[in-house]
Amino acid sequence: MNVLILGGDGYLGWPMAMYFSARGHDVTVVDNYFRRNAGVELDMGMLYPVPTLQRRAAIWRERTGRDIKVVIGDLRDPEFMRGLLTGATAYTQAADPSFSGAPECVCHFAEQPSAPYSLLSYKHANFTLTNNLLITNNLMFAVKDFSPETHIVHIGTMGEYGTPNIDIEEGWIEIEHKGRKDTFLFPRQASSIYHTSKIMDTDLMWFGIRTWGLRMTDLMQGPVYGIETEESEADPRLRTFFNYDEVFGTVVNRFITQAIAGYPLTVYGKGGQTRGYLNIRDTMQCVYFSAMNPAGAGELRVYNQIMETFTVNELAEKTARVGKSLGYDVEVKSVENPRKEAEEHYYNPTYQGLIELGVTPHYLTDDVMESMFRIVEQHKNDIRKDIIFKGLKW
Numbered sequence: 522m523n524v525l526i527l528g529g530d531g532y533l534g535w536p537m538a539m540y541f542s543a544r545g546h547d548v549t550v551v552d553n554y555f556r557r558n559a560g561v562e563l564d565m566g567m568l569y570p571v572p573t574l575q576r577r578a579a580i581w582r583e584r585t586g587r588d589i590k591v592v593i594g595d596l597r598d599p600e601f602m603r604g605l606l607t608g609a610t611a612y613t614q615a616a617d618p619s620f621s622g623a624p625e626c627v628c629h630f631a632e633q634p635s636a637p638y639s640l641l642s643y644k645h646a647n648f649t650l651t652n653n654l655l656i657t658n659n660l661m662f663a664v665k666d667f668s669p670e671t672h673i674v675h676i677g678t679m680g681e682y683g684t685p686n687i688d689i690e691e692g693w694i695e696i697e698h699k700g701r702k703d704t705f706l707f708p709r710q711a712s713s714i715y716h717t718s719k720i721m722d723t724d725l726m727w728f729g730i731r732t733w734g735l736r737m738t739d740l741m742q743g744p745v746y747g748i749e750t751e752e753s754e755a756d757p758r759l760r761t762f763f764n765y766d767e768v769f770g771t772v773v774n775r776f777i778t779q780a781i782a783g784y785p786l787t788v789y790g791k792g793g794q795t796r797g798y799l800n801i802r803d804t805m806q807c808v809y810f811s812a813m814n815p816a817g818a819g820e821l822r823v824y825n826q827i828m829e830t831f832t833v834n835e836l837a838e839k840t841a842r843v844g845k846s847l848g849y850d851v852e853v854k855s856v857e858n859p860r861k862e863a864e865e866h867y868y869n870p871t872y873q874g875l876i877e878l879g880v881t882p883h884y885l886t887d888d889v890m891e892s893m894f895r896i897v898e899q900h901k902n903d904i905r906k907d908i909i910f911k912g913l914k915w
């Protein structure tokens with residue numbers, strides 16, 4: 522299959538590119554290095570340096586003999602996006618000799634992914650909205666105009682649903698009202714501008730799907746943890762970004778780093794916030810199985826991409842237990858919640874669809890956590906305590 526990965530430099534995009542490539546698919550990755558540049562802008566770097574996308578593709582070629590084609594550019598530019606589907610180089614319209622035809626699948630990871638980043642200021646909110654929505658809109662029109670059969674796999678987020686006081690279905694809900702019934706997208710109520718941009722993505726794509734018969738799978742993903750995937754085991758330089766700062770680090774990755782650095786685990790508020798979590802290895806499987814089993818024409822297929830649920834307190838307790846067993850003196854501390862979110866709430870999402878498609882979950886066992894400790898502790902001396910918690914408020 523010919524696969525185009527938008528956002529191929531990111532935490533999930535790069536391992537996804539290797540995953541497809543390792544299985545014999547023809548992969549092109551596109552990125553504008555936003556995540557790297559944002560780290561520089563905020564002075565919130567990664568745990569270890571990660572080679573450029575071009576360099577990583579060269580290392581991958583050395584290790585496996587397989588090619589991943591790298592294109593650097595800004596997908597907010599519609600001509601650039603359209604060129605990826607037609608093979609025309611933006612502006613000159615000259616044909617790109619390495620173009621291998623319109624992709625059968627586009628994986629859309631090219632979004633500003635951080636809730637705290639989206640609320641740093643009105644400028645960061647504007648960036649999040651314009652970046653995420655323009656890229657989604659450019660993709661939708663490029664697919665409609667040049668390759669309407671192409672299947673789009675979009676990374677959505679469980680945070681679109683919020684924390685409603687009813688069970689969360691996989692994307693859709695049947696509603697009976699005054700004696701009549703219809704099926705609608707499950708109600709959405711996000712708690713950040715970033716999460717709201719994802720709701721808007723869904724609405725935009727749902728319009729395109731209804732109107733032009735496009736096909737999309739929306740993967741409502743929970744917070745991801747992990748570093749290593751099967752493919753990066755070949756060479757540590759192929760490892761994905763690992764952030765533990767307050768803006769780009771997700772909670773499990775942060776807690777493990779904090780435990781190693783001797784920084785008390787920052788439980789926000791009461792710590793009863795419950796989310797659905799998954800290992801980065803399962804993100805690989807979920808996207809892959811979705812790509813290999815495309816949605817039908819005119820179908821918006823939605824899966825809840827989580828493997829198990831935890832409260833923040835449970836994650837802190839687990840990290841402390843595993844950390845102590847490895848000789849770390851781990852302290853857990855409740856800090857004033859910088860976010861506006863429910864700290865005690867009902868949470869019961871359905872997440873069967875991806876399992877039925879063939880995904881085999883990796884759970885957050887003590888062994889899995891220990892293997893993450895082992896990698897992070899190799900970089901113990903590089904951990905910067907000053908970027909762990911600044912209390913960036915909503």
Ligand code: USQ
Nearest residue numbers: 634635636678679680742743744771772787788789794833
């Ligand atoms: N939390 C703490 N202490 C910390 C960090 C986080 O208590 O030091 C809490 C947060 O308040 C939140 C939960 O842990 O209740 C998860 O926070 P997170 O930072 O790991 O995840 P979040 O901001 O929700 O965003 C992440 C990804 C985003 C993805 C989302 C899935 O950055 O791209 O869409 O997870 S979901 O949360 O299901 O919407």
